[in-house]
Structure formats: structure tokens, C-alpha cells
Amino acid sequence: MKKFKRYLKPMLALVLVFVLVACAGGDTTPPPAAAPPATTPGGDAPATAPDSDQVFTIATVVKLTGVAWFDRMEEGVRRFAADTGHDAFQTGHITADPAEQVRIIEDLIAQGVDAITVVPNSTPALEAVLARARAEGIVVISHEATDIINADFNIEAFTNEDYGAQFGRALAEMMGGEGQFTTFVGSLTATSHNEWVDGSLAYLAANHPGMVLVADRNESAEDATNAYNRALELFMAYPDLVGFQGSASTDVAGIGRAVEELGREDTTFVVGTSVVSVAGQFLESGAINMIGFWDPAEAGYAMNELALRVLMGEPIYDGMSLRAQGYQNLTLVDDQFLFGSGWVFVTRENMHEFDF
Amino acid sequence: MKTALTKAVRSNEFYVALAVVILCLIIGMRNPAFFTIHTAFNLTRAAVVPGIMVFAVMLGIIAGGIDVSFPAIAVSSMFLTSRFFESIEFTGPVILPILMSIAIGTALGLFNGVIIAFFKLPAFIVTLGTAHLFHGVFVWLIGARPVHRLPPPMEDMSRAELIRITGEVHVSSVPVTVLFLLGIIAVVYFILNYTMLGRGIYAIGGDRVSAERAGFSVKGITIFVYAFIGFASGLAGILHTIHSRLSIPTDLIGSELLIIAAAVLGGTHIGGGRGTVLGSILGLALITIARNNLVMMGVPSTAQTLVVGVIIVIGTGISAYQAMKKANKLPRILEKTADAGGGTVAKG
Numbered sequence: 001m002k003k004f005k006r007y008l009k010p011m012l013a014l015v016l017v018f019v020l021v022a023c024a025g026g027d028t029t030p031p032p033a034a035a036p037p038a039t040t041p042g043g044d045a046p047a048t049a050p051d052s053d054q055v056f057t058i059a060t061v062v063k064l065t066g067v068a069w070f071d072r073m074e075e076g077v078r079r080f081a082a083d084t085g086h087d088a089f090q091t092g093h094i095t096a097d098p099a100e101q102v103r104i105i106e107d108l109i110a111q112g113v114d115a116i117t118v119v120p121n122s123t124p125a126l127e128a129v130l131a132r133a134r135a136e137g138i139v140v141i142s143h144e145a146t147d148i149i150n151a152d153f154n155i156e157a158f159t160n161e162d163y164g165a166q167f168g169r170a171l172a173e174m175m176g177g178e179g180q181f182t183t184f185v186g187s188l189t190a191t192s193h194n195e196w197v198d199g200s201l202a203y204l205a206a207n208h209p210g211m212v213l214v215a216d217r218n219e220s221a222e223d224a225t226n227a228y229n230r231a232l233e234l235f236m237a238y239p240d241l242v243g244f245q246g247s248a249s250t251d252v253a254g255i256g257r258a259v260e261e262l263g264r265e266d267t268t269f270v271v272g273t274s275v276v277s278v279a280g281q282f283l284e285s286g287a288i289n290m291i292g293f294w295d296p297a298e299a300g301y302a303m304n305e306l307a308l309r310v311l312m313g314e315p316i317y318d319g320m321s322l323r324a325q326g327y328q329n330l331t332l333v334d335d336q337f338l339f340g341s342g343w344v345f346v347t348r349e350n351m352h353e354f355d356f
Numbered sequence: 357m358k359t360a361l362t363k364a365v366r367s368n369e370f371y372v373a374l375a376v377v378i379l380c381l382i383i384g385m386r387n388p389a390f391f392t393i394h395t396a397f398n399l400t401r402a403a404v405v406p407g408i409m410v411f412a413v414m415l416g417i418i419a420g421g422i423d424v425s426f427p428a429i430a431v432s433s434m435f436l437t438s439r440f441f442e443s444i445e446f447t448g449p450v451i452l453p454i455l456m457s458i459a460i461g462t463a464l465g466l467f468n469g470v471i472i473a474f475f476k477l478p479a480f481i482v483t484l485g486t487a488h489l490f491h492g493v494f495v496w497l498i499g500a501r502p503v504h505r506l507p508p509p510m511e512d513m514s515r516a517e518l519i520r521i522t523g524e525v526h527v528s529s530v531p532v533t534v535l536f537l538l539g540i541i542a543v544v545y546f547i548l549n550y551t552m553l554g555r556g557i558y559a560i561g562g563d564r565v566s567a568e569r570a571g572f573s574v575k576g577i578t579i580f581v582y583a584f585i586g587f588a589s590g591l592a593g594i595l596h597t598i599h600s601r602l603s604i605p606t607d608l609i610g611s612e613l614l615i616i617a618a619a620v621l622g623g624t625h626i627g628g629g630r631g632t633v634l635g636s637i638l639g640l641a642l643i644t645i646a647r648n649n650l651v652m653m654g655v656p657s658t659a660q661t662l663v664v665g666v667i668i669v670i671g672t673g674i675s676a677y678q679a680m681k682k683a684n685k686l687p688r689i690l691e692k693t694a695d696a697g698g699g700t701v702a703k704g
């Protein structure tokens with residue numbers, strides 16, 4: 001026991017030092033990098049420049065930085081800044097930590113930005129600080145937060161049902177409107193995954209009675225290996241199975257691997273939500289036929305453009321259009337939630353246009 | 357007089373084997389496609405990664421400790437390894453990434469072992485903490501960006517097959533990686549049955565104090581056991597990545613309970629001191645079949661977790677019942693001692 005005590009203190013000290021170093025390390029996130037050139041004076045302003053001379057500062061706070069998804073979103077934010085001449089920049093922490101988002105937003109309030117657009121890690125965790133931002137007169141726009149209260153507007157690329165229906169339509173087209181198909185979800189409790197499948201099934205039930213669903217909603221636990229094993233089993237259990245719809249980004253990768261190994265690229269049709277970096281090799285081999293997602297660059301652009309419209313006092317209405325691709329003829333729900341049709345579908349032909 | 361047959365019938369392995377056979381018959385009756393070589397091949401492939409972890413964890417449980425950090429070790433080792441070999445655009449022999457992952461796993465396991473051995477802390481508590489520590493440190497150090505494109509040698513290995521059978525409708529294969537599972541089984545079997553180390557593992561799990569008095573190096577054996585778990589986890593992790601052709605830092609986390617369940621189903625006594633390789637093979641078979649053939653049986657996915665749960669509860673129940681019957685048959689030494697002198701008996 002004595003020995004234990006002798007080791008305990010240095011050990012605890014070591015752990016403490018480590019934790020402190022870790023925390024300190026986290027705080028060194030650089031301040032928002034150099035924003036694009038501010039006002040363009042006089043006549044050489046781009047055609048889309050602000051009508052007034054006022055330049056707004058719009059900050060976009062993302063879930064985390066350093067991942068391809070949000071790097072892509074930053075491209076949209078930069079393009080918005082270049083197009084409009086407003087001071088728009090993206091910031092975030094290296095971890096997907098709601099507490100860090102709160103801290104960053106507090107800093108932005110202190111800096112006195114005009115608008116904050118945010119992709120929350122946890123909506124409830126941000127409500128208080130966003131309410132404070134709005135009380136300071138800052139315009140708040142959110143994305144991927146259909147449960148938010150303290151935002152002027154929340155904008156989504158699409159409703160999950162509409163997006164899911166697109167997969168149903170694509171699968172039916174590939175399969176000639178008939179045959180057995182199945183669906184995968186990352187987990188049976190993932191709301192968006194289930195709504196995508198619901199949308200697809202509703203579309204198929206209404207339009208393609210020849211499409212027969214077998215073994216609905218196989219659960220992959222977001223792990224490609226599980227999706228792979230389940231796909232092999234499904235092929236055994238249903239010899240006539242030809243269609244797959246995946247939901248988690250790794251679902252189609254697991255299914256695609258099974259299709260490749262069985263040499264069924266020509267007779268099986270695999271569609272689902274994913275990104276090119278995950279599904280690319282299988283799109284090339286033909287094991288996956290089509291993937292869908294929404295382009296974070298367009299979402300970033302749309303959030304900023306929406307923030308600008310609110311800042312300029314322009315009306316936000318059902319059926320309005322933004323310049324971002326897929327954000328035309330928006331649907332406005334409850335005067336706060338906007339939905340576009342910002343889905344992107346990628347096949348072997350256009351996969352090289354996307355680097356995330 | 358006990359004959360070999362009655363002894364076999366009374367053994368725990370017998371009941372687990374019975375459960376496996378019954379489950380297979382039920383699935384086969386619902387879907388005759390189950391009884392093909394393809395099922396056996398698919399199950400073998402699905403069992404490689406969990407299997408390696410089951411035999412490592414079994415060793416820990418026999419030695420009297422429940423390690424719950426092995427998925428964190430596996431995923432940390434494989435993720436650091438794949439990020440490293442991705443960054444150097446590696447094209448050399450595939451054994452190097454495998455060795456690196458094993459080395460990282462062993463180091464992390466050693467860390468567990470040293471803390472558990474020197475501070476005499478319960479393995480469960482220590483590994484509950486280190487699981488978060490390991491995973492947290494690695495994600496913090498190298499980020500969470502998944503590796504989508506493995507270095508070519510690893511990708512090639514994911515396509516390497518030992519046997520391939522092309523049927524009329526189906527094609528199936530056993531991957532080369534199954535050799536690693538067989539290797540781990542052989543090593544664990546050899547250690548437990550033919551070495552003094554193995555006797556020591558049973559001894560310290562049965563009664564730590566007695567084992568110490570009998571001259572076993574409790575510290576040494578404990579450190580070995582957790583280092584071995586780390587070794588096997590590092591191996592399982594890199595094989596998981598090779599199988600999925602993706603390296604994702606959130607994979608495997610959460611698989612610990614099913615792995616432990618497979619070992620316990622196979623008759624490994626959760627309190628330590630008892631457990632066999634054969635039993636764990638059967639436990640692994642039961643869990644793998646239950647996890648990968650419920651679609652064939654026509655169980656809807658919403659009910660699959662329930663069915664797996666029922667199988668585990670019944671299976672572990674049988675194991676516990678067997679253990680209780682055996683315990684009741686033992687002479688009541690403790691009570692006699694207590695009656696005779698009122699003295700206390702040291703318990704590990």
C-alpha cells in the first residue's frame with residue numbers, strides 16, 4: 001500500500017500536467033484568418049456588390065475545422081465574400097465540441113460582428129449564447145438545426161423526405177421499375193437516415209408498385225464492415241435482390257465491397273448518401289452506381305447570402321431564391337425554417353468535380 | 357463412476373455447442389440457403405476481427421480482470437498506423453503496418469498492465485479510464501479525419517483470399533486474414549495448456565493470494581496478460597481497417613460488450629480462474645451466427661438486437677447455472693473453517 005501511495009502522487013501530477021497542456025493546446029486556435037479585401041471603392045465594384053456602402057462582417061461558425069466537409073464549406077464562404085465584397089469568414093475549433101462553439105460565438109459577439117451563421121454541434125447548448133447574440137442586434141442564421149429557437153432563420157439544403165425520394169426515383173430508373181431492393185440506415189434511431197428511407201419508400205409505393213422491398217432498414221452502426229457482412233447475408237437470403245439504398249456515408253462502401261467481391265457490378269444497383277472520398281473507388285469500379293449529398297460550399301454560400309438579406313432588411317418569403325446552387329424557390333416553414341433542393345448526385349461521370 | 361461421455365455432457369461446452377446446433381437448425385429450417393459452404397465462409401470472415409479480440413479478452417477474464425479498453429486500443433493503433441502510412445505514401449510490404457499497429461497496441465496494453473499490476477487496481481476500472489485516455493489522446497493528436505484510401509499494399513491485402521468458391525449463384529471466399537485468427541487461437545491454447553505461464557494465469561484468476569504464495573509472479577503475469585490483450589487488439593484493429601478498406605476513428609468502439617459476452621457464453625467464468633479455448637470458439641460462433649444470420653431467418657431489423665439479447669441472456673444463464681451446480685457440489689470448506697475456529701479466510 002505504501003508503495004502505491006508513493007507512486008500515486010507523481011502519477012496524479014503527471015496526469016494533471018498532461019490535461020493542462022492538452023487544454024492549453026486547444027486554446028491556441030488562431031483568430032479568424034485574414035478576411036478577403038474589404039470594400040471595393042468606387043466604380044470597379046463587382047456587379048453584385050452591396051447597394052449601400054456599408055460592409056457587413058459575417059462570421060460562419062462550423063462544427064469543427066480541418067475536415068474536408070467544412071474546408072469545402074469555407075470555399076463557399078470565400079466565394080460569397082469575393083462575390084459581394086462583404087467581410088465574410090469561417091471559424092471553428094479543431095474538435096466538434098459545443099463548449100468551444102459557445103466560446104467562439106462569445107468572442108464574435110465581443111468583436112461586434114454583424115451576423116453569425118452557425119452549424120451547431122448541439123443546438124440546445126448554443127441557444128443561450130445565440131439569444132445573447134440576437135439581443136446585441138446580431139443576425140443569427142443556422143444550418144442543420146431544425147430544432148433551433150434563437151435564430152432569425154435556419155436554412156436546410158432540402159427536406160429529408162424530398163431528398164430520400166430522389167434515391168427511390170434513381171433506383172427505380174436503374175432497375176426498370178421492378179425487382180427486389182433493400183435499405184440501410186446507420187442506426188434505427190438516426191432521424192435523418194430514417195426520413196431519407198421514408199421519403200424513398202413513399203415515393204416508390206406511390207409511383208413504382210413493381211419495386212419490392214425486402215428486409216427494410218438494415219442497421220450498419222455506421223461501420224462499413226457491418227454493412228458489408230449484412231450485404232453478403234442479404235445476397236444469400238434473397239437471391240433476386242438487385243437494389244440497395246444506403247444512408248450512412250460508409251453504408252454504400254460496405255455494400256460496394258460485397259458487390260465487387262461477388263462480381264455483381266453489372267446486375268446490382270447501389271445508391272445512397274456518401275461522399276466521393278469514401279465511395280470514389282467503388283463508383284469507379286461500378287460497384288456503387290450513384291451517391292448523393294449536399295454541397296457544403298453551396299450551404300455556406302446560402303447561409304451568408306441569407307444573413308446579408310436579413311441585414312439589408314430585405315423580405316424573406318416562401319418561394320424566394322438565393323444565388324447558391326440548389327437554393328432556389330425555397331420553402332419557408334413557420335416563418336423561420338427554409339428548405340431548398342440543394343442535393344447533388346454523383347456518378348462515375350462527374351465524381352472528379354468533388355474533392356471531399 | 358463418471359464416464360467420458362457423462363463428463364462431456366455435463367461440461368459447459370456441451371451446452372454452448374448444443375445452442376449453436378439448435379440456432380443453426382432453426383435458421384436452416386427457415387432458409388435452406390443457410391446450409392451451404394458460402395455461409396461458413398461468410399461467417400469465418402465476419403469472425404476474424406471479433407475472434408482475435410475474444411481470445412485476448414478471455415485470457416484477461418481467466419486472469420481475473422475484465423479489460424474494456426481493447427476496442428479503444430484497436431482503433432487507436434489502427435488509426436495512427438493508417439494515417440502514418442498514408443502520409444508517407446507507403447508502397448512497401450504490408451507486414452510493416454501490421455507490425456506497427458501491433459507495437460502500438462502492445463505498448464498501450466503494457467501501460468494498462470503496469471497500472472493494474474503495481475497499483476493492484478481492478479482492471480475494469482483502470483481500463484474504463486484508459487479506454488477514454490487512449491482514444492482521446494490519439495484523436496486529439498492526429499485529428500479525426502478518416503483515411504478513405506489505404507496505401508496500396510493494405511488495399512491489396514484486403515482482396516487477398518485463401519480459398520474462393522464459385523457456386524452457381526454465389527461466390528464466397530475466406531480471406532487470408534483468417535490465418536491471424538488461427539494463429540492467436542493456437543498461441544492462447546498453447547499458453548493456457550502447455551506453459552507454466554498458463555497455469556499462473558488460471559491461478560491468479562482463481563485466487564490471487566494463493567497464487568502468490570505458490571510462487572507465481574502475480575505482477576509479471578498480470579503485465580503479460582494486458583500486454584497480450586494490447587498485442588491482439590493492435591492486430592485486430594489493423595485487420596479491421598484492411599477488411600473495410602477505410603480507417604475510421606469511431607469504428608469498433610462499443611463492440612466491447614458483445615466480445616466479452618462471447619467469451620462468457622463460452623463458459624469463461626467472469627470472476628476468473630476458469631475458461632477454455634474450445635468454449636470461447638463456441639461462444640464466438642454463437643454470437644457471430646446470431647449477429648449475421650437473423651436476416652436469413654426473417655427477423656426484422658428492429659427486432660434483431662432483441663434476439664441477440666435473448667440469446668446472450670439464455671446462453672450466459674446456462675453458463676451461470678452450470679457454474680452454480682458445480683459450486684454447490686464442492687465441500688463447504690469456508691463454512692467448516694468458520695464453524696470450527698471463527699477464523700477468517702483470506703480472500704483475493
